[in-house]
Amino acid sequence: MRKPNPDTPFDSPTPPRERGLLGTLANSAWPILLGIALAAALHYFWPLGPGWLYYKKVVLDVGIAIILAVSLNIVNGMTGQFSLGHAAFLAIGGYTSGIVTYYGSILLWKSTDLHGGVLGPGAWLFVFACLLGALVATAAGYVVGLPSLRLRGDYLAIVTLGFGEILRVVLQQTNPILSPDQLDSSSLKNWLPPPVGGAVGFNGLPTYTTLFWVYVFVALMLVVAFRLKRSSLGRAMISVREDEFAAQAMGVHVARVKVMAFMIAAFFAGLAGGLFAHESGLILRPLDAGFLRSLDYVIMTVLGGRGSISGVVLAATLLTVLPEYLRDFDQYRLIVYSLLLIGMMLLRPQGLFGIHEIWDWRPRWFTRKPQTRSPSNEKRGAA
Amino acid sequence: MADFAQTLMTTLAVGSLYALIALGYTMVYGILKFINFAHSDIVVLGAWISFTLTRWLFPAVGLDAHNPDSPAPPLWLGASILIAAVVACSLIGFVIERFAYRPLRKAPRLNVLITAIGVSLLLQNLGQLSFMFGPSPQKMPALLSNVELWRLSLPSSGGARNVVIGLVDVMIVGTSAVLMIALEFLVFRTKIGTAMRAVSYDLEASALMGIPVDRIISYTFMLGSALAAAAGFLYALKYPGLNQPAHTTWVLLGLKAFVAAVIGGIGNVRGAVLGGFVIAAVEQFGAYYLSSSYRDVYVFALLIAILLVRPSGLLGSTVREKV
Amino acid sequence: MTNVSTANRTAPNQASPTLLAVEGIGIRFGGLKAVDGFSINLPRRGLYGLIGPNGAGKTTVFNLLTGVYQTQAGRIFLDSRNLVGLKAHQVVAAGIARTFQNIRLFPGLNVLDNVQLAGQLHAREGLASTLLRTRRYAHEESEIRRKAFELLGLFGLQERCLEPATSLSYGHQRHLEIVRALAANPKVLLLDEPAAGLNSQEKLELAKSIRHIRDTFDLAILLIEHDMGLVMDICEQITVLDHGEVIAHGTPHEIQNDPKVIAAYLGADAATV
Numbered sequence: 001m002r003k004p005n006p007d008t009p010f011d012s013p014t015p016p017r018e019r020g021l022l023g024t025l026a027n028s029a030w031p032i033l034l035g036i037a038l039a040a041a042l043h044y045f046w047p048l049g050p051g052w053l054y055y056k057k058v059v060l061d062v063g064i065a066i067i068l069a070v071s072l073n074i075v076n077g078m079t080g081q082f083s084l085g086h087a088a089f090l091a092i093g094g095y096t097s098g099i100v101t102y103y104g105s106i107l108l109w110k111s112t113d114l115h116g117g118v119l120g121p122g123a124w125l126f127v128f129a130c131l132l133g134a135l136v137a138t139a140a141g142y143v144v145g146l147p148s149l150r151l152r153g154d155y156l157a158i159v160t161l162g163f164g165e166i167l168r169v170v171l172q173q174t175n176p177i178l179s180p181d182q183l184d185s186s187s188l189k190n191w192l193p194p195p196v197g198g199a200v201g202f203n204g205l206p207t208y209t210t211l212f213w214v215y216v217f218v219a220l221m222l223v224v225a226f227r228l229k230r231s232s233l234g235r236a237m238i239s240v241r242e243d244e245f246a247a248q249a250m251g252v253h254v255a256r257v258k259v260m261a262f263m264i265a266a267f268f269a270g271l272a273g274g275l276f277a278h279e280s281g282l283i284l285r286p287l288d289a290g291f292l293r294s295l296d297y298v299i300m301t302v303l304g305g306r307g308s309i310s311g312v313v314l315a316a317t318l319l320t321v322l323p324e325y326l327r328d329f330d331q332y333r334l335i336v337y338s339l340l341l342i343g344m345m346l347l348r349p350q351g352l353f354g355i356h357e358i359w360d361w362r363p364r365w366f367t368r369k370p371q372t373r374s375p376s377n378e379k380r381g382a383a
Numbered sequence: 384m385a386d387f388a389q390t391l392m393t394t395l396a397v398g399s400l401y402a403l404i405a406l407g408y409t410m411v412y413g414i415l416k417f418i419n420f421a422h423s424d425i426v427v428l429g430a431w432i433s434f435t436l437t438r439w440l441f442p443a444v445g446l447d448a449h450n451p452d453s454p455a456p457p458l459w460l461g462a463s464i465l466i467a468a469v470v471a472c473s474l475i476g477f478v479i480e481r482f483a484y485r486p487l488r489k490a491p492r493l494n495v496l497i498t499a500i501g502v503s504l505l506l507q508n509l510g511q512l513s514f515m516f517g518p519s520p521q522k523m524p525a526l527l528s529n530v531e532l533w534r535l536s537l538p539s540s541g542g543a544r545n546v547v548i549g550l551v552d553v554m555i556v557g558t559s560a561v562l563m564i565a566l567e568f569l570v571f572r573t574k575i576g577t578a579m580r581a582v583s584y585d586l587e588a589s590a591l592m593g594i595p596v597d598r599i600i601s602y603t604f605m606l607g608s609a610l611a612a613a614a615g616f617l618y619a620l621k622y623p624g625l626n627q628p629a630h631t632t633w634v635l636l637g638l639k640a641f642v643a644a645v646i647g648g649i650g651n652v653r654g655a656v657l658g659g660f661v662i663a664a665v666e667q668f669g670a671y672y673l674s675s676s677y678r679d680v681y682v683f684a685l686l687i688a689i690l691l692v693r694p695s696g697l698l699g700s701t702v703r704e705k706v
Numbered sequence: 707m708t709n710v711s712t713a714n715r716t717a718p719n720q721a722s723p724t725l726l727a728v729e730g731i732g733i734r735f736g737g738l739k740a741v742d743g744f745s746i747n748l749p750r751r752g753l754y755g756l757i758g759p760n761g762a763g764k765t766t767v768f769n770l771l772t773g774v775y776q777t778q779a780g781r782i783f784l785d786s787r788n789l790v791g792l793k794a795h796q797v798v799a800a801g802i803a804r805t806f807q808n809i810r811l812f813p814g815l816n817v818l819d820n821v822q823l824a825g826q827l828h829a830r831e832g833l834a835s836t837l838l839r840t841r842r843y844a845h846e847e848s849e850i851r852r853k854a855f856e857l858l859g860l861f862g863l864q865e866r867c868l869e870p871a872t873s874l875s876y877g878h879q880r881h882l883e884i885v886r887a888l889a890a891n892p893k894v895l896l897l898d899e900p901a902a903g904l905n906s907q908e909k910l911e912l913a914k915s916i917r918h919i920r921d922t923f924d925l926a927i928l929l930i931e932h933d934m935g936l937v938m939d940i941c942e943q944i945t946v947l948d949h950g951e952v953i954a955h956g957t958p959h960e961i962q963n964d965p966k967v968i969a970a971y972l973g974a975d976a977a978t979v
Contacts, residue, residue, distance in 0.1 A: 166680050341504070
């Protein structure tokens with residue numbers, strides 16, 4: 001890693017060498033390859049035994065929470081739009097992928113049992129389902145992003161909140177799930193609205209969510225978030241957050257940037273929804289589209305800091321792990337959350353880490369130079 | 384025709400509840416320019432305080448809520464419970480403003496919004512603790528027997544049908560009307576009202592003109608909370624099955640009232656009342672003539688449509704942002 | 707549509723010395739005429755001034771020219787391209803960049819990033835190459851960075867390029883505003899009170915810098931300024947605005963002796979004295 005050097009803040013401008021497709025891939029793909037390797041290591045070296053099974057669930061939950069909080073942070077933290085409807089994208093992704101794996105499994109294998117391990121045929125169906133869910137969520141993100149062009153601050157918050165609540169109500173009105181036997185004799189009436197369980201929730205989904213897939217997607221999320229932050233688009237997002245009007249005057253297409261932020265965030269929330277839906281011990285319910293679940297992720301981004309990716313990762317981890325230890329105090333959990341929110345706003349409104357990453361922070365006596373990172377070593381974060 | 388009349392009656396009753404709550408949103412927004420997310424929780428507190436008082440006072444005056452033959456409670460009992468709830472909620476409103484919002488007077492609006500969400504969560508979950516109101520729904524004893532006042536026979540598709548107008552609905556509409564007229568008088572005819580309008584027009588200039596801004600803001604919060612408490616009390620009369628404080632029905636009730644304020648033109652007192660009735664009409668008629676499962680959807684669809692077409696609401700005036 | 711095509715035909719052609727041709731633009735807010743019938747012809751490499759008492763509508767003219775407000779009348783041509791109807795970000799891309807009277811830097815971005823933000827205006831790489839970090843994308847980014855860094859040299863801001871923009875001194879923040887506008891690679895630069903809050907020494911240096919920028923970047927500059935010394939010193943032509951209308955236009959010497967201008971600044975009585 002090169003030390004920050006104020007005299008040459010840029011990579012020496014060499015003309016692009018033709019490295020061919022493989023070379024480019026190798027250059028750009030290493031963090032994600034590293035992520036896959038780490039995810040695989042986590043998956044295969046995870047100890048067996050009943051106690052570890054419990055920790056595994058916590059670690060899975062942490063991974064999913066990280067994806068949701070970091071993706072929300074792209075909208076709320078980096079772009080400065082205030083969305084209270086992030087859980088709606090989770091639900092859209094979850095329900096879409098659930099339909100694919102549940103009914104797809106029945107069509108392919110006549111049952112909803114697991115088929116194959118981490119890279120077995122069932123897992124590929126699952127990954128396809130998650131990606132499809134993410135794409136549907138992205139489309140929804142586009143629709144939800146549109147009001148952000150006309151509405152600011154609290155109005156946008158209310159519209160996004162309303163979107164989540166509408167979705168919750170609509171999901172409650174869906175048809176009961178069809179079992180494999182019922183599938184053959186089903187008519188259009190069973191399919192409209194889709195048979196995803198109504199108020200009961202979408203249960204009986206194959207439990208394909210494993211440490212491997214969760215952390216592959218976490219790696220993908222982090223790579224995207226860090227690359228976005230240090231890119232033209234990321235700068236444009238930050239400028240929209242800080243001063244929309246000045247951003248426009250500097251040639252930033254504000255509308256495009258906002259909608260883009262919503263779409264990227266929705267994509268990853270949809271992906272996380274797929275993971276959430278297929279995690280064992282969890283049932284995807286209409287309530288998961290609603291305001292209270294969205295609030296969980298809002299709190300993580302507020303706590304972590306507006307735009308600090310590492311801060312939000314830390315906050316997501318803490319706020320997922322701590323309640324596990326405070327199970328007995330479950331009725332106090334939301335009280336603690338609310339006091340956290342109020343206290344943060346009164347005492348440290350920029351969040352734990354503000355706009356900085358954790359590694360930007362050093363005690364003031366540590367060095368006299370201001371500790372901002374050189375633009376040339378941004379890749380460090382991606383790994 | 385009969386169906387229409389019945390739905391209209393419900394619309395009036397529900398609409399006046401929405402209007403009462405919407406007034407609180409609109410007054411706070413008018414002055415401090417943020418959505419007081421905790422406002423709906425004041426409604427909840429109003430309803431649950433009314434419930435708690437009723438449960439205490441019923442035995443004290445020799446009534447039994449579980450005995451259907453027990454005589455109807457006297458009118459003064461209901462009135463004093465209403466006043467007690469109003470006073471309690473005004474004080475809570477004062478405390479919230481003083482300790483959560485006032486320190487943030489100069490902070491970005493988003494921070495205030497997040498604080499308001501925090502206060503809302505706090506109130507909900509404090510209320511749900513077992514030594515407060517508890518985590519389960521309760522049945523509100525009838526403070527007012529729903530006497531049949533009028534019975535109209537109106538033609539309907541299946542022959543003539545009776546439309547019954549009960550005391551509870553009339554009481555709700557009547558009480559709300561009195562409160563709204565009182566507020567109208569207060570805002571437009573008194574010194575405090577003039578000060579409120581001045582602060583809402585320009586907070587800093589008002590301060591320079593010698594208006595005690597902090598005190599006016601406190602009054603506004605107390606006034607809004609008082610109306611919310613009244614709405615909570617009336618809501619408990621109309622729908623005695625009270626959900627626990629953190630239940631989503633309360634959040635939705637608050638949201639719809641906020642939507643009413645936005646539709647009427649946020650910051651506009653008369654607009655909030657109009658918006659309350661518009662929302663109630665959309666919800667009730669939509670529920671009756673289309674499908675009742677999607678009643679919340681109609682309201683939010685209307686909100687999104689209004690915000691996109693006329694963001695300043697029906698009676699609001701457009702404000703040009705200074706750049 | 708027919709309006710636009712006639713407008714295009716009568717537009718000044720490429721060969722004319724006029725770069726920015728503005729004809730009769732105006733806007734009303736409610737009943738108030740904020741700007742009415744404003745016209746100006748800014749030649750290539752011209753350095754023009756726009757002055758007027760407070761509230762005369764000078765900044766509103768800038769907002770009209772940059773597409774923040776849509777003009778309700780008249781025409782705006784830049785190099786014979788019609789700018790009426792373009793959104794603010796499209797106007798910057800067309801070649802008009804501006805600074806702000808009340809400094810509007812992005813506090814969350816460092817000095818270099820503030821400049822890069824404007825410099826990335828013509829960047830062509832999309833989301834996919836951003837996320838994949840393609841070779842072409844990296845090259846484009848480092849080009850933007852290099853140009854931004856070079857521009858910072860104009861005011862000696864290079865060694866502070868990694869500090870938060872708002873940690874700069876007031877004078878440096880004003881400089882950074884100019885650098886940021888330049889990074890958008892404009893043909894016309896609009897400066898809104900660039901000397902406000904500067905001391906007399908700094909003002910002298912600023913005057914020099916503005917001329918230098920005009921010459922090196924081959925720009926036309928229109929500036930709003932309250933400091934008459936500076937305006938009279940560097941501007942070739944001056945337009946005076948009062949109550950939203952142009953009351954005078956001419957060389958500094960003509961403006962200084964125009965009774966209408968004196969009246970506008972000192973009140974109606976002064977002119978007759």
